[in-house]
Amino acid sequence: MASGPDFEQIRQARERIAKHVYRTPILRSSSLDRAADAQLYFKCENFQKTGSFKIRGATNAIYSLGEEIARRGVVTHSSGNHGAAVAYAARGRGIPAWVVVPENAPGIKRRAIADFGAEIVTSKPTMESRESCARTILERTGATLIHPYDDDRIIAGQATATVELIEDAGELDYVFAPVSGGGLLSGTAIAAQSLQPGIRVVGCEPARADDAFRSIESGHLEKNATADTIADGLRASLSERTFAILRERLDRIILVEESEIVEAMRLVWERMKIIIEPSSAVPVAAAISGKLDLSGRRVGIVLSGGNVDLERCFSGF
Amino acid sequence: MASGPDFEQIRQARERIAKHVYRTPILRSSSLDRAADAQLYFKCENFQKTGSFKIRGATNAIYSLGEEIARRGVVTHSSGNHGAAVAYAARGRGIPAWVVVPENAPGIKRRAIADFGAEIVTSKPTMESRESCARTILERTGATLIHPYDDDRIIAGQATATVELIEDAGELDYVFAPVSGGGLLSGTAIAAQSLQPGIRVVGCEPARADDAFRSIESGHLEKNATADTIADGLRASLSERTFAILRERLDRIILVEESEIVEAMRLVWERMKIIIEPSSAVPVAAAISGKLDLSGRRVGIVLSGGNVDLERCFSGF
Numbered sequence: 001m002a003s004g005p006d007f008e009q010i011r012q013a014r015e016r017i018a019k020h021v022y023r024t025p026i027l028r029s030s031s032l033d034r035a036a037d038a039q040l041y042f043k044c045e046n047f048q049k050t051g052s053f054k055i056r057g058a059t060n061a062i063y064s065l066g067e068e069i070a071r072r073g074v075v076t077h078s079s080g081n082h083g084a085a086v087a088y089a090a091r092g093r094g095i096p097a098w099v100v101v102p103e104n105a106p107g108i109k110r111r112a113i114a115d116f117g118a119e120i121v122t123s124k125p126t127m128e129s130r131e132s133c134a135r136t137i138l139e140r141t142g143a144t145l146i147h148p149y150d151d152d153r154i155i156a157g158q159a160t161a162t163v164e165l166i167e168d169a170g171e172l173d174y175v176f177a178p179v180s181g182g183g184l185l186s187g188t189a190i191a192a193q194s195l196q197p198g199i200r201v202v203g204c205e206p207a208r209a210d211d212a213f214r215s216i217e218s219g220h221l222e223k224n225a226t227a228d229t230i231a232d233g234l235r236a237s238l239s240e241r242t243f244a245i246l247r248e249r250l251d252r253i254i255l256v257e258e259s260e261i262v263e264a265m266r267l268v269w270e271r272m273k274i275i276i277e278p279s280s281a282v283p284v285a286a287a288i289s290g291k292l293d294l295s296g297r298r299v300g301i302v303l304s305g306g307n308v309d310l311e312r313c314f315s316g317f
Numbered sequence: 318m319a320s321g322p323d324f325e326q327i328r329q330a331r332e333r334i335a336k337h338v339y340r341t342p343i344l345r346s347s348s349l350d351r352a353a354d355a356q357l358y359f360k361c362e363n364f365q366k367t368g369s370f371k372i373r374g375a376t377n378a379i380y381s382l383g384e385e386i387a388r389r390g391v392v393t394h395s396s397g398n399h400g401a402a403v404a405y406a407a408r409g410r411g412i413p414a415w416v417v418v419p420e421n422a423p424g425i426k427r428r429a430i431a432d433f434g435a436e437i438v439t440s441k442p443t444m445e446s447r448e449s450c451a452r453t454i455l456e457r458t459g460a461t462l463i464h465p466y467d468d469d470r471i472i473a474g475q476a477t478a479t480v481e482l483i484e485d486a487g488e489l490d491y492v493f494a495p496v497s498g499g500g501l502l503s504g505t506a507i508a509a510q511s512l513q514p515g516i517r518v519v520g521c522e523p524a525r526a527d528d529a530f531r532s533i534e535s536g537h538l539e540k541n542a543t544a545d546t547i548a549d550g551l552r553a554s555l556s557e558r559t560f561a562i563l564r565e566r567l568d569r570i571i572l573v574e575e576s577e578i579v580e581a582m583r584l585v586w587e588r589m590k591i592i593i594e595p596s597s598a599v600p601v602a603a604a605i606s607g608k609l610d611l612s613g614r615r616v617g618i619v620l621s622g623g624n625v626d627l628e629r630c631f632s633g634f
Contacts, residue, residue: 025342025344027342027364046590047344047589047590051590230634262631262634265631266627266631269592269627269630270627272364273363273364273368273591273592273593273623274590274591274592275586275590275591275592276590306590310583310586310587310630312629312630312633313586313627313629313630314579314582314583314586316629317547317579
């Protein structure tokens with residue numbers, strides 16, 4: 001019942017993407033350690049190329065394509081960061097990219113995609129509309145779909161962040177990562193448990209987009225009833241593939257409320273002096289929530305991205 | 318005509334403060350490199366304990382005091398970061414601290430000082446009022462004045478950031494640092510030129526608080542006519558001591574306008590995903606201003622601090 005990429009595929013992904021992505025630093029913070037009563041190791045994917053971990057999976061998928069197929073280009077639908085990553089990686093490989101972006105995506109993410117030279121196609125903010133827009137382009141162009149998470153090459157790419165985390169931080173008791181479609185969390189779990197079989201992997205999810213939590217509880221793949229969370233990168237639902245991986249590997253999922261997300265985000269900005277987006281604040285909120293006793297534990301936290309619209313911070317200067 | 322601490326004093330400072338301060342990382346950014354047409358190495362003192370480089374000098378000065386004298390406590394007047402640093406270092410050594418804070422200092426800096434357990438004394442926002450408040454406390458308590466910059470122990474402490482910068486970044490063509498009272502810039506120049514005699518050290522100053530620029534031009538110690546700059550850490554004026562060091566060692570001073578400071582600050586927040594305060598944006602603004610041709614050069618930039626009131630970013634969530 002094993003599923004998803006194995007560690008050899010993760011190792012290959014790492015080699016394939018090495019010269020295209022940053023090896024991001026691990027930061028620590030005595031303030032955050034106190035808040036969680038633990039030793040926290042933050043993997044700073046907010047500093048990553050394109051501002052999120054998504055470049056790892058997109059680069060692995062796009063550089064895996066054969067020359068012939070790659071030339072016809074790539075298509076994706078994305079809440080933002082994956083779209084930017086596909087655009088950036090496609091430009092790097094010199095092939096065309098079409099990105100379907102829901103009309104309610106933050107302006108900063110939309111601009112980043114356009115800046116990287118991809119063609120933007122606007123859809124309604126439903127998964128159905130996004131998928132049907134993508135299908136239309138695929139049929140017209142013969143391009144390849146680069147799915148945001150339902151793809152072993154994507155999962156293997158995202159997994160490389162956790163390989164680096166454990167290499168740099170040393171042995172950990174827990175790894176916390178956010179869950180949306182489950183690509184990052186699946187890769188995190190496979191990488192962590194390959195390197196350290198006893199490690200516990202915790203998914204962190206907004207209570208307002210809790211499909212993964214309910215899926216694990218019920219044992220069936222559930223859909224999000226709502227997804228109106230500030231964590232705009234965490235509005236997708238698991239696929240059969242990521243659900244199967246997470247069911248097998250996850251220790252548990254911790255849900256956090258909107259107010260906890262904002263508070264954790266502010267704490268990180270103020271104390272660590274780094275900019276993380278709301279989705280990255282979700283595992284931080286989970287770690288300091290007290291919902292899991294972490295006292296004295298060594299906990300890795302994947303800070304998934306840093307793409308925030310800073311207009312409100314700078315307007316009026 | 319040599320003046321200020323020598324490299325041996327800097328080496329001692331480094332040993333003295335090593336276990337009390339962070340060795341902050343060097344970050345790089347391809348976006349900022351493009352903006353400056355150079356290879357920039359950012360020394361992230363915004364991640365430092367208390368949120369700025371000031372903890373280096375304050376720790377060196379306070380841990381240099383004899384037991385007898387230390388016990389009576391320390392006093393300082395400060396636009397904020399030095400005050401917080403003195404409060405933090407005094408608490409670390411277990412001695413009392415009084416901090417004179419001008420009434421217009423940002424709330425976040427005032428709170429940090431109080432949180433570190435120092436007693437705050439509010440003065441008018443002039444150097445005269447600050448100094449007279451400090452004198453009154455000194456006379457009453459027998460404490461020791463820890464001046465923000467007019468002190469070789471402070472300068473030697475601040476210099477340690479540049480020692481680390483050059484160790485981590487390798488040989489550099491330039492180092493850029495902000496100038497206010499000149500403690501950081503003096504230490505930067507002495508450290509850099511001790512390690513690499515040919516290196517060029519550039520002071521970066523707001524055009525609205527340009528005493529150092531005018532002092533170097535005229536050859537006499539000038540005072541700030543105005544100091545109404547957003548770079549609230551750069552409102553002080555050089556002392557005879559720092560002026561003598563800078564006259565001898567500085568390549569030049571670059572002045573930047575308020576709009577350039579805000580633009581550089583925003584660029585760093587958006588592209589590097591780190592929070593720097595306006596004073597830290599001054600050398601960034603200078604480096605990307607085109608006022609000095611840096612093409613292909615290796616340039617170290619001291620990001621001096623990250624203490625910004627984030628209220629406007631988070632209000633409304």
